[in-house]
Amino acid sequence: MDIFIYGLVTGSILLICALGFSMTLKTEGFINVAHGQMLMLGAYFTLGLTYIGLPFLIAAFLSVLLCGVTGLAFQRILFKPIKSNGILVQLFTSVGLAYLINGLVGAIAGKRMLSFDIPISRVVKVGDVYLVTPYEFMILGIVLATVIFLHIFLQYTIMGKHIRAVADNQDLAKIRGINPDRCSDLVWFIASSLAGLGGIFLGILGAVHLNMGWQQIVMILSVTVLGGLGSIYGVMLAGLLLGFAMEFGLLFVSSNYRTAIAFGVIILVLVIRPEGLQSLWQSKGRET
Amino acid sequence: MEGFLIFAISILTLAFVYVILCLALNIECGVAGMWDLGIVSYFGVGAYSYAIIVAPEAASYQHYLFGLESNPIYGIVLAIILGGVSAYLIGLPSLRLRREYFLITTIAFSEVLRITFSNENWLTNGVAGIYNIEQPLKSYFSPDNYIVLLFVIFLCFSVIVYKMVNKLSFSTYGLSLKALRENEALAKTARIEPSKQYHSVYVFTGCLAGFSGALYVWLNTLIVPTQFTPNVTFFVWTALIIGGIGNNRGAFLGAIFFVILLETLSFLNLSAELALVVSSLRIALVGLALILILRYLPNGLLREKPTVL
Amino acid sequence: MLTVTNVDKFYGGVKAVENVSLEVNKGKIIGLIGTNGAGKTTLFNVISGFDKLDRGSVNFDGQEISNLLPSKIANLGMIRTFQTATGFPRLTVLENLLVFSENNNFEFYKNFLNKNEQNKEQIEKAENLLKKFGLFEKKNQWVVDLSAPELKILEFARAIMGNPQIMLLDEPAAGVNPALLEQLMEIIQELNGEGITFLIVDHNLRFICDISDFIYVMNDGKLIAQGKPDEIVNNELVIETYIGK
Ligand SMILES: Nc1ncnc2c1ncn2[C@@H]1O[C@H](COP(=O)(O)OP(=O)(O)OP(=O)(O)O)[C@@H](O)[C@H]1O
Numbered sequence A: 001m002d003i004f005i006y007g008l009v010t011g012s013i014l015l016i017c018a019l020g021f022s023m024t025l026k027t028e029g030f031i032n033v034a035h036g037q038m039l040m041l042g043a044y045f046t047l048g049l050t051y052i053g054l055p056f057l058i059a060a061f062l063s064v065l066l067c068g069v070t071g072l073a074f075q076r077i078l079f080k081p082i083k084s085n086g087i088l089v090q091l092f093t094s095v096g097l098a099y100l101i102n103g104l105v106g107a108i109a110g111k112r113m114l115s116f117d118i119p120i121s122r123v124v125k126v127g128d129v130y131l132v133t134p135y136e137f138m139i140l141g142i143v144l145a146t147v148i149f150l151h152i153f154l155q156y157t158i159m160g161k162h163i164r165a166v167a168d169n170q171d172l173a174k175i176r177g178i179n180p181d182r183c184s185d186l187v188w189f190i191a192s193s194l195a196g197l198g199g200i201f202l203g204i205l206g207a208v209h210l211n212m213g214w215q216q217i218v219m220i221l222s223v224t225v226l227g228g229l230g231s232i233y234g235v236m237l238a239g240l241l242l243g244f245a246m247e248f249g250l251l252f253v254s255s256n257y258r259t260a261i262a263f264g265v266i267i268l269v270l271v272i273r274p275e276g277l278q279s280l281w282q283s284k285g286r287e288t
Numbered sequence B: 001m002e003g004f005l006i007f008a009i010s011i012l013t014l015a016f017v018y019v020i021l022c023l024a025l026n027i028e029c030g031v032a033g034m035w036d037l038g039i040v041s042y043f044g045v046g047a048y049s050y051a052i053i054v055a056p057e058a059a060s061y062q063h064y065l066f067g068l069e070s071n072p073i074y075g076i077v078l079a080i081i082l083g084g085v086s087a088y089l090i091g092l093p094s095l096r097l098r099r100e101y102f103l104i105t106t107i108a109f110s111e112v113l114r115i116t117f118s119n120e121n122w123l124t125n126g127v128a129g130i131y132n133i134e135q136p137l138k139s140y141f142s143p144d145n146y147i148v149l150l151f152v153i154f155l156c157f158s159v160i161v162y163k164m165v166n167k168l169s170f171s172t173y174g175l176s177l178k179a180l181r182e183n184e185a186l187a188k189t190a191r192i193e194p195s196k197q198y199h200s201v202y203v204f205t206g207c208l209a210g211f212s213g214a215l216y217v218w219l220n221t222l223i224v225p226t227q228f229t230p231n232v233t234f235f236v237w238t239a240l241i242i243g244g245i246g247n248n249r250g251a252f253l254g255a256i257f258f259v260i261l262l263e264t265l266s267f268l269n270l271s272a273e274l275a276l277v278v279s280s281l282r283i284a285l286v287g288l289a290l291i292l293i294l295r296y297l298p299n300g301l302l303r304e305k306p307t308v309l
Numbered sequence C: 001m002l003t004v005t006n007v008d009k010f011y012g013g014v015k016a017v018e019n020v021s022l023e024v025n026k027g028k029i030i031g032l033i034g035t036n037g038a039g040k041t042t043l044f045n046v047i048s049g050f051d052k053l054d055r056g057s058v059n060f061d062g063q064e065i066s067n068l069l070p071s072k073i074a075n076l077g078m079i080r081t082f083q084t085a086t087g088f089p090r091l092t093v094l095e096n097l098l099v100f101s102e103n104n105n106f107e108f109y110k111n112f113l114n115k116n117e118q119n120k121e122q123i124e125k126a127e128n129l130l131k132k133f134g135l136f137e138k139k140n141q142w143v144v145d146l147s148a149p150e151l152k153i154l155e156f157a158r159a160i161m162g163n164p165q166i167m168l169l170d171e172p173a174a175g176v177n178p179a180l181l182e183q184l185m186e187i188i189q190e191l192n193g194e195g196i197t198f199l200i201v202d203h204n205l206r207f208i209c210d211i212s213d214f215i216y217v218m219n220d221g222k223l224i225a226q227g228k229p230d231e232i233v234n235n236e237l238v239i240e241t242y243i244g245k
C-alpha cells in the first residue's frame, strides 16, 4: 500500500517536471535541456523570497510566476532569433543556457545543500497503514489540479486549441491565421512555471542543491521519450509508471539503484517498443 | 619553471584528453550523424579499467577488484578493449533506435553505469574512489620535467588519434557513414548496411573514449564516480559544437578552446570563498560562450565543408 | 528476371498491397500505374526489401529475395529511387555518385588498416557521367545547393553509377517540366538499350504509355489490369478508375 502511495507521489512530481518539457518539445520541436535548470530556479527563487521574509506559500507562488516570466524572457531573447537555425542549434543553445543559469545560481547561492524553512511533518497514520505526510498530500492535490487545469485549457479554450494546432503543424496553423509566436510565448510561460512548481516540490520533499536540475533533466528526458515524444497524455502515464517502477523496484534492489531502475525500465521499453508508450494507442506513422 | 607556463602546459595536457574524446564523438555524431548522449559510458569504463589494473592492491579499508599494480601500458590497452566491448554490448539493443530514442537510451545506459560505479564497492571502491594511482615513468623525471613530458606524450596521442579519425572520415568507410547520416534509406540502396556501419563506428568511438578515459586517470592519479556524470557528455558535445560538428579540425580546436575557457579562471589566486564563486562563474562563462557562438557562428568555429576530390 | 507472386502487405487494417503478382522480363521497360494510395510505393518497398511482406514471394534472377536486407538486394543489382528525391544533401555531387560505385569496400577494418581511397577509375567514371549530364561544373558542390531538375538528373546518374541490372523508379516524372521529361525518357531508353531493365511507377499516363513495353494497373492494393500500352488506354476498368470518378 505505501509503495503505491510513494509511487504516486514520485510519479506525480516527475509528471509535473516533464509536462512543461514535453510541451516545448512539441511546439518548438527541440529538446530544451535548460528545463532542468528552470526546476532548480523555482526552488532557489522560493529560497530567496523566504530569505527576504516572505511566508513560504506566497514565496512559492511568486516563484512559479517568476519562473514563467523568466522562461518567457529566454524565449524572446535567446530562442526566437535562432528558430530558423535548426534543432541542433536550439538544443545546444539550451545547453548553454543551462550552464549559464547553473553557474550564476551557484555563484550567488553557493554549492551547499539547502532546504526550505518549513516545519518537519509527520506521516499521517490511519489504522495500521502509513499514509502520506500533509506535504505529500498537498503536492498530490496540486498536481491533480494542475493536470485537470491543463487538460481543460488545451482542449477547450481558444488559446489551447491554437497551441495544439501549432504543435501539430506549424505551417497549417499559420495559414489558419494563428500567430505561432504568441503560442510559443504562452507555451514557454506555462512550461517554465510548471518547471518552477516541480522544483519547489522536489525542494519540499528533498533538498535544494545545484545539481538538482542536471539530475532531473535526464529523468525528464526519459519520461518524455517513454511517453512518446511530446504527447502530453503519454507523458502523464510515463511519469506515473516510472514512479511506480522505482518504488516497486526497491523491493528487489538497494535504494542506491533507485534511478537506475527507472533507466532500466526505459531501456527495456524502448527496445521492445521503440516508439514509446504512445505507440500503444496510436498506430505507427508513415515513413519516407 | 615559471608558474604560468606550467599552468598553461598542464591545461593543454588536460585539453588533449578532451581532444581525443571530442574526435571520437565527431566521427560518431558529426560524421555518422548519430545522436549519442552516452559517450561518458566508455570514457568511464576505460578510466576504471585503467585504474583497477594500475592501482596497487586495495588497502584494508578499501575494496576494489584486482589492484595489480601492473604496467600502465596494459592498463591503456585494457581501457581501449573494454571501452570497445562495452560499446559493442550497449550497441546491441540501442543501435536499433534512432535520434531521440537512441539519445535517451545512451544517456540512460551512462547513468546506469555511473550508479553502478558508485555502488559496487567490490569493483570500484564506490563513492570513495581510488587514489594515488602512480603515474607511469614519473620516478625518472623531476616534477617539472614530468609535466612537460606528459604534455608531449598527450600531444602525440591526440595527433595520432586525429590522423586516424581524419583518415577514416575521408575513406570509403567515412563516405558510407556520411551517406547514412544524410539519407539512410538511399544509403541502403547503395549497398550500405546501416547496422553494420553504425555498430562498427560505435565500437570505434568506444575504444577511443576508453583510451581517453585511461589518459584522464593517468593525468589525475585518482578516480571517483562523480567524474562520470552526463556532464562530461554535455561538455564534449559543447566542445564539438563550438569547434564545428562534422569537422575534425573543428573538434580538435573546439576541445582546446573549451578547456581553456573552463580552466583559465582557475589560475587566478583567490581566497577559498571567492574561488568557489569563480568556479561557478566559469560554468556560466562556458554557457554564455556557447550561446553566443551558436548565435553568431551556428556552424561553429570551423564548419564542415564539401570534400573536394 | 523479377517475379512477384501473390504478395500481401497490410498496415494494421489497411490492405496496402493485396495478392499482387507481376513479372518483369529482362531488358524490358515495365510501367506500373494507379491512383494515389493504390499501393505502388508499398510494392516497391516490399520488392526492394524496405518492408517485410506478409505473404507471397519475390524472386529476382532465380533467387528468393523477400527476406533479404535492402543493402543485400541492392548488391544483387537492383537499384530503386524514392518518390521524394533529395539525394545526400551534404555530400558533394561527385560523392553522391561515388557512394554507389560498384567496388566500394565499406568494411571498417579494410578502411582502417590501409588507405582505402576512392580509386581513380571510379572517379573517372563518375566524372564522365557528370559531364554527360551537364553536372560536371558542380561536382564539388553540396547537393543541397542543386536545383530541383538537377536533383532529378543526379538521381539517374547515381543509379547508373551502381551498374544495376534493374532500376525501380518511383515517379521519375513528378514535377518535371516537358523539356526535362524528354531528356529523362531519352536517358531511360538509352540505358534500356544497354540492357538495363526498368520498372517504373508514375502518374503521367502519356509518359508511361510512351515508354513501357507492358503496363500493370493497381487500385486499392489490387492489380486490376495489365497489358500492352494500347490495351491499357482502352481498358474499361482503367478508364473507369482514372476518369470515371
Ligand atoms: N508505413 C505505413 N503505415 C501505414 N499505412 C501505410 C504506410 N505506408 C503506406 N500506407 C498506406 O498504404 C496505402 C498505399 O500507399 P502507397 O504509398 O503505397 O500508395 P502509392 O500508390 O504509392 O500512392 P502515391 O501515388 O500517392 O504515391 C495507403 O493507403 C497508405 O496510407
Ligand SMILES: [Mg+2]
Pocket (backbone or CB within 6 Å): C040, C041, C042, C083
Ligand atoms: Mg507512391
